[in-house]
Amino acid sequence: MLLRFRVANVRSFREEQELSFVVQPGDKASTGRVVAVAGRDLTLYPSVGVFGANASGKSNLLAALVLMRDAVLNSYARWASFRGIPREEFNLDPKAAEDSSFFEVDFVQESVRYTYGFELGAGRVEAEWLHAYPKGRRQVWFDRDATRDTEFEFPGERVRDRAQFVRLTRPNALFLTVAGTNNSPELSPIFFWFERNLWLVTPENDRHQREDSTRHALRGPRRERIEQLLRVADLGVAGVELMDGGEAVRLWHDGAAGDTYPVAWERESFGTRSWFALLGPILLALDEGAVLLVDELDASLHPRFAAEVIRLFQDPEVNAAGAQLVFTTHDVTVLGTPGGDRLLDPGQVWLVEKDKSGATELYPLSAAQPGEREDLTRSYLAGRFGAVPALSEGQIARRLRATRAARSA
Template identity: 30%
Template sequence: MVAANLVAKDKKLDENNVFAVDDELDLLKSAAIYGANASGKSNLAKALIFMKSFMVNSSREKQSIDEIEVEPFELSTDTEDKPSYFELVFLMGGKRYRYGFEANSEKIVSEWLYYVPKVREIKLFERQMNSFKISKTYKAKVIQKVTRDNALFLSVSAQFNVELAKKILEWITDNLNIISGLDDRGYFSYTLDCLMNNEYKSDIIQLIKKLDLGISDIQVEQKDFTIDALPEQLPDELKKLIFQDGKRKAISISTLHRQFDGDGNSKLIKKFNLRMHESEGTQKLFALAGHLINTLEKGEILIIDELDARLHPLITIALIELFNSKEANPNNAQLIFMTHDTNLLSNKLFRRDQIWFTEKNRYGATDLYSLAEYKIRNDASFENDYIKGRYGAIPYIGDLTHLVDSHV
């Protein structure tokens, strides 16, 4: 997320929402992506999920006959038979890298890795089908001979202990985290692990407490339970499979709430089961809390599709402000999120280059563009202008008046 050469209405945004990498490069701490339903917002996250997974796993999880799970753009005769293109530009160890590949379902068509050690970009390797050009710096001269057509050279290099390849895959694994804000229950386990291992425990609990959810504390308890505790209707074979070592740990997550008497005096602490008694929004915040705190602590990148789903707008704003803050985000972590919440379209929260849109053109292809591309006043109402269609990226709804036949 490269910052544009512009000045915000509120000068504090220029100071807090942007950080300098060097004399020539400034980056943004957050970016919001808007667009109509089916405009391609989620596809951006899905493409990054695929790219990350394929970079890390293509050398070890696929056989030579396995297909690569890419999807060509099929609404154009010019592209339906062409390979899919992926590229990332990232900073690692103070140097800028550019890595990418083109692939169809059968093979890697091309692959490349460049870096900028000082001023000029230098090639580390380049691949065209089975033809490789590899620099001495990359130190992987013979590995191309064992690289399958459907595997990435970078991934194979890491498997054969090429140090730079290993560092890049470690960076992509540790620093680029992508979450679905609609299907976030799968991230419960990460927050739970943080609490159980006392990693970021106090920060996670403070985050939950300060978001005005009525929770004073969180407790995680483990209890042993045996095979006899399982429902009787489960087959004995399944019970034995579950309890191969004779017992398991049952984990419960409880939220603590203060109980008051009729005079408003706090008397007791009541314990609620998180999954059974707390709202969907509270459960989502718990699921996200571990990744949010980890990202801020380590200065990583977090991408959340549908961040605002099931959250109050003020809570969403509070989470964004954590990243747009020198104090809360001293390590320059970055948040990219897809959203429909127009309350966030404010020149008091974002610079113009932090607001992005996805819109399908007449041929069904998605365009991704920034509000910085528009010549507008610094005091313009981003939200009103967006709703009015000035920036595009909204649904144009037909006449629904006669949708239902009133004479039936």
């Protein structure tokens, strides 16, 4: 399970920013999940939502998580063709190109907490480290610093075959990638944590691939749950049919006379196809206990659909494996329920806004200390917590009228 993610000098993030799933002391967590870590109970949120104005950095946060994942999985093989390192540093400050890009995650695997991170320069890996806390105390498994005479250090000598892995590690490759892909008994489980987590779902770019994922799942044990979720979504879907040996899918819809009729896939609504495409990744994440990233959760979905996705992860019986959801959205109605309760605790709500230099700042809504009965949706839209567009009512229309008047003068 993911505890924290820290990033700096990546996309719109200039200074170090942190996203956390950890319930802080004093926060009242109605959806917290207790996890045993080295004999100590730690309470984590099953989901966090990222809110903010357009172009404030919401998608960049998910992109930064994926960039870290891709670096771990691909730096050994795919970066070999680069003279330097493919990175996306902050581009609104010329000095940022001279600084390293920083990534770090804290996560729990088999009741052990790990901290893994690295710093990427333009031409080499500047630093890399892995710490473990099997008994609550830090163990440094390896520490890499490109500025030292001895670049790699292995206190405690916990990593076997380390000399061989060091020889295979290029200046522009991560040591974890090399060791993990070469079956290190100690480091491969850390490497594969990245493979099994941080899956990204975007609203349109990979929808066809996700449709294929859901269609493929219909041939296995998830079929019944997929059909149930299609029926309960009030889309008029009565059943699902696999055709062409499972290579195509067709939905059957309820008719006015109580009968059912098929609809060609290309004639299904965009909303229906978007919901169908989400089901495969959601159920896979729930079954695997993975961290799922969903950009623009509200895209093409009714607000109640988006709320139901969040509820799936927050239901301890449905989410028995401890999956986690990180989503971005513009839909502030998911902060509450039609009955006036809160769907998300303040600690689950993270806000992004840009400072005067164009850099993204990330902070939890709980930092604003909202009242226990405060309407989070109304207060957010009123600007009490920040992270809303600096736009007054009617400002766009007034600007257009002024432009037209200036042209007519």
